[in-house]
Every structure is written in structure tokens, then in C-alpha cells.
Amino acid sequence: MPQGTFVLVSSLERMSLMTVPVRTRFAPSPTGYMHIGGMRTALFAWLWARHMGGTFILRIDDTDQERNVEAALDPIFRAFEWLGLTWDEGPKVGGPFEPYYQSKRTPLYQAAVDKLLASGKAFKDFDPPEVIADDRKQAEAAKRTYVNVRRSLELTDAERQQLEANERPFVVRFLIPRDQKIAIDDAVRGHVEWDCSLMPDPVIMRSNGSFLYNFATVVDDGQMQITHIIRAEEHLANTPVQALIHLALENPMPVFAHIPFITAPGSTKKLSKRDVEKLRTSPQLKKMFERADEVFPQIGVGDSKTLNPVMVEYYERLGYLPAGILNALSRLGWSLDGTTEFMSLAEVVQNFTLERIVKAPAGFDPEKLQSFQQHWMNQLSIEEKIDGCLPYLTKAKLIPADVDHAVRSTVGRVIGAVADRLRIFSDILDYKEFFIADDAMPFDEKPFQQRLRDATEAVGLLKSIREQLAVIEPYDAPTLDKLVHDFVESQGIKIGQIVHALRVAVTGKSVGIGLFDALAILGRDSSLRRVERALNRV
RNA sequence: GCCCCCAUCGUCUAGAGGCCUAGGAUGCAGGAUUCUCAGUCCUGAUACACGGGUUCGAAUCCCGUUGGGGGUACCA
Structure with missing residues (x-):
């Protein structure tokens, strides 16, 4: 010094x-x-x-x-x-x-x-702004660090009084x-x-x-x-x-x-709202924008233009858990030790120190957030999940606004079957097939083509299994499971030959919850109607 | 230009001189389980920016370089 x-x-x-x-x-x-x-x-x-x-x-x-x-x-x-x-x-x-x-x-x-x-x-x-600007320009030209010139400090008391009197x-x-x-x-x-x-x-x-x-x-x-x-x-x-x-x-x-500030995924620059349009196409955030465009219109809160991943409300509206967001945010630039990832807010409060804050900027990683979210979602009871999902189903008009016992119970069964596929509450909207009328259920074209039209034996098998579905007692997942396996054995086919066709027939999709759970939740009547409908459509 | 900050796997991080042939998580790849998907369980690949010191010994300390970032307003 x-x-x-x-x-x-x-x-x-x-x-x-x-x-x-x-x-x-x-x-x-x-x-x-x-x-x-x-x-x-x-x-x-x-x-x-x-x-x-x-x-x-x-x-x-x-x-x-x-x-x-x-x-x-x-x-x-x-x-x-x-x-x-x-x-x-x-x-x-x-x-x-x-x-x-x-x-x-x-x-x-x-x-x-x-x-x-x-x-x-x-x-x-x-000094008027022009004078200051000029000073700055001169300093720049002379490659000097600019510091303001203190002319007004040189003024005599009389001069100063004069200026003030003139309302300068x-x-x-x-x-x-x-x-x-x-x-x-x-x-x-x-x-x-x-x-x-x-x-x-x-x-x-x-x-x-x-x-x-x-x-x-x-x-x-x-x-x-x-x-x-x-x-x-x-x-x-x-x-x-x-x-x-x-x-x-x-x-x-x-x-x-x-x-340190948070940087945009895949970038070293501060995550800012001004760059949202660039973020929209970033590989890491693309999915998040798409999810917004998929979910928000259904629940009536605009789309990814009204709410995007730099805003907290995006996460709230999509049905993230405070625990998930808080955990993720806490671990962005701070750690408890080398191994602890999952912490409740209370645990973070107890262990938080300034000293353990990381000095380098931290990149926001949606996938890591997803893993925190998943962890905390899995901690929830079925009842808590139901409470979280219900608003999405009602806003999307998939269930009536006044939820009675029967509806709640169905939602509970779906959520039970969805299990850890449910990461955020709005994910329940991916299982619409359980909440819409049989004749309104859409079929995904690609799997319908592949599993029902192109698979030559599918129609015959579906017709045969339909006979058995019509009479099997009780109509629950374990019994259906056994039914299908016995069916497979008696027909001398592979299970994949019937299961995929049946899934597409009753849910319209190639992926989803376990088939037997799906059949049981739909119930016999719906299942049969949907198989019928699919057969007519082939 | 000047001032300041920062620098370990793709990402989040552990690491405060020997415990590091660098640990965990996430993601990725492969395998197992399975009716799909997800999950779960194994297995695997991937990092100390570079160059000089100091030291018996450096990811760790010092200096420099490079790179990145922030600030440089009668913005916040």
C-alpha cells in the first residue's frame, strides 16, 4: 500500500x-x-x-x-x-x-x-451535464481514468450564493x-x-x-x-x-x-428475463417452454409467453413443490457438505452459513431441479397428491368443480397407479384418458397404426380377450393380470402381442401406467366400450 | 481502456499441502427388472484452464497468462 x-x-x-x-x-x-x-x-x-x-x-x-x-x-x-x-x-x-x-x-x-x-x-x-460529459470524453481521449473535476468546490462563498440565488x-x-x-x-x-x-x-x-x-x-x-x-x-x-x-x-x-448470480443454462451470463426468447430455444430449457405451452392453455393461464422459467410463478402454476424449488435454489451456490443433496427448508435453515457459499456463478440446471422436485413429490402421501392434482383436473374441466367422493376416489386410484411418474402436479393432465368419456378419447395415430392396424393378429386377439374381459370376476388388477397371462399361454403368443394392442385400445396411447391398473380403473364397461371402439376404427 | 470478481466432470458441488490413481449428485452410455413409459438396482465414461514458482510433497499457497463475468450513469 x-x-x-x-x-x-x-x-x-x-x-x-x-x-x-x-x-x-x-x-x-x-x-x-x-x-x-x-x-x-x-x-x-x-x-x-x-x-x-x-x-x-x-x-x-x-x-x-x-x-x-x-x-x-x-x-x-x-x-x-x-x-x-x-x-x-x-x-x-x-x-x-x-x-x-x-x-x-x-x-x-x-x-x-x-x-x-x-x-x-x-x-x-x-456543472451542467454537457460539461461533465466533456470531461469524460477528454479523460477517455487521454486514456486517463475518469474522475469528475471538482470545479464547484473551488467556488467562493459569494459565487455559490450567487448561483443559488439564480436557481442554477x-x-x-x-x-x-x-x-x-x-x-x-x-x-x-x-x-x-x-x-x-x-x-x-x-x-x-x-x-x-x-x-x-x-x-x-x-x-x-x-x-x-x-x-x-x-x-x-x-x-x-x-x-x-x-x-x-x-x-x-x-x-x-x-x-x-x-x-454469485445464477447463469442461464449452457451460458456464463446472468439469467435474465431480457433473454427469454433466446432461452426458449436453448436445449436445456426448451422442454420447460414446451411444457408451459402444453399445460397453461389447459388451465387458463396463458402460455409460455405469459409465464416462463425465469419467473417463480411459472413453477407454482405448473405444480412444482415449494420444497423442490427451495431445495434446488439452496443448492445453487451453497452446499452443506460433499454429499447431502436433499434438505428440507428447516434443515437448510439449521445448517446455512455464509461461509459455505460458493464464489463462482452457478448455472441453473432444470434437470437437477427436476430431480429435487421428484424427490419431494415422492415424499407426499396419496391424499396430498390428490389435493395437489385436483385443481388441474377441474381447471381443465376434466372433472366437475365440486369434487364428490367418487371422483376423488378415482383420482386417487389414478395417482396411485401413476406413482412416481407424477413429478409435478400438472403431470396429471398427461392421464386424461381416465377422465374423459369413452367416445371422446383420442387415439395417438402412430401407435394405433403400429399396434392395431399393422399388427395383423391384433384384431383377432383383441376380439378374443374382449370375450374374457366381459365375464372375468372380479374385475381388478391382479385378476386381469392373471387373465392376460393365462390368455397368452393358451394362445401360444408373446405377451407383447396382446398388451400393446390392448393398451392403445383402452388408453389411446403407447405409454402410461400399468395396463392392468388402467383396465381396473376404467372398469369393465369402459374397457369393453373402448376395445369395441378401437376395433371399429381399425 | 480502467477497476473489481471468478476458474474442479456437460451441469451443481466436495476438497482449506500428503486421506486425491480427485468424492457425491445430476445428466449421459450399457446392463438387470418389466406389458410400455417412468422408477429402482448394478456397471461405465467424463474434470483440477495454462505456465512458472514455494515445498520432500500442490486441485489446494504465491506470481503471471488465458478465459469468463460484473462495474465504470443525474439506471437499479
């Missing part, structure tokens, strides 16, 4: 001295949707608060929003509520530092600016102590240091009197007594300025923890 300079602050020391309860926050903008990456950032902040028995705060960053903030906020609250990430202070619940909307906190920012101005740690800059527009700049260095001890990245001589004095108040994010956030974090600023890595570069402002405001220095 050059002589005459010194490091201003080390938050690591403060961290060890810290005895105050942990307070973390998440400060979303009302964008109209909750970003999956933002959710992960929020989760980490939430986890740290919960792990430490502290407080988690939601603060709305609506400085540049005009109208309709409430509507744009709704999906955000919805996402937190769906995942069960409760906030202790913020919108809806209030708290000791109200209001929790930045747009309503301007008096606080004004007071802070006044304080800085009074102590000479900020100054009014009367000005911005307020925070005065960077250029002879110093600023360092932080980031809880995940370690010691990071910047040379203040390279830093321009940041504008903290615009000429129209509004405040900049970099300033407002510091004022808020200070006033709300945030102890740990857990946020995405892209804010690391903002940190020296913010730390300096904290110092100038005489706030206790919070601990910073910059977590």
Missing part, C-alpha cells in the same frame, strides 16, 4: 464484535414478476436471518415507479408466500421502521443529504476521500480493496431533487439497522461507494456478502 494511504474500514472486525441481532433484507423493485434468480438471493438473505434467529425485512425499491405499484408487487408477495418465506417487517406486516416503500422515504434521504452537505462530505455540483440547477455529489483506500471484508469473497483516487464523486441527488439508488439504499440500510447485506455479486462494484457513505453517515458498517 502506498505511503500516506490507509484502509478505512474492515467490517470483519465488526463482524466478530457484533452482538446485535442479525437483520437482513431483500429489496425488490415492482417489476410485475418474481425472478427466479432474485428469489434465490432473497432466500439466502432469509436463510441467514432465520439461521441466526434474526429478522428478515422486505423493502420495496420503487423509487422510479409511478403507478400500479401494488399490482406489480403482487407476484412478488405471491412468490414469497407460496414458498413460505415469511418476512418480519415490510409491506402488509409493517414494522418499527415504516414505511417500507422507498418512494415514501424521501424525507429520510433529504435529511441524510443535508447532514452530508453540512459536514462537508457532500457538495453541490453546478445542481446535483449533490458525495465527496470521495481520494487520498484513501476503502476495503471491505466480504463474508463470501473475503478482503476486497479499492483505491479511492480512481473513484468519481457519485451523484446522490439529482437536479430534480430525487435520489439515487446507491444513496437511498445506504440510508435505508442504516436506518433499518441492517447488519448483513446479502445481495447479488453485480453489486460488488457499488460497495466501495456505499461503504464510504455509511462511514460518512456514521452508520455502523454492515457486513457485506456478495453471492
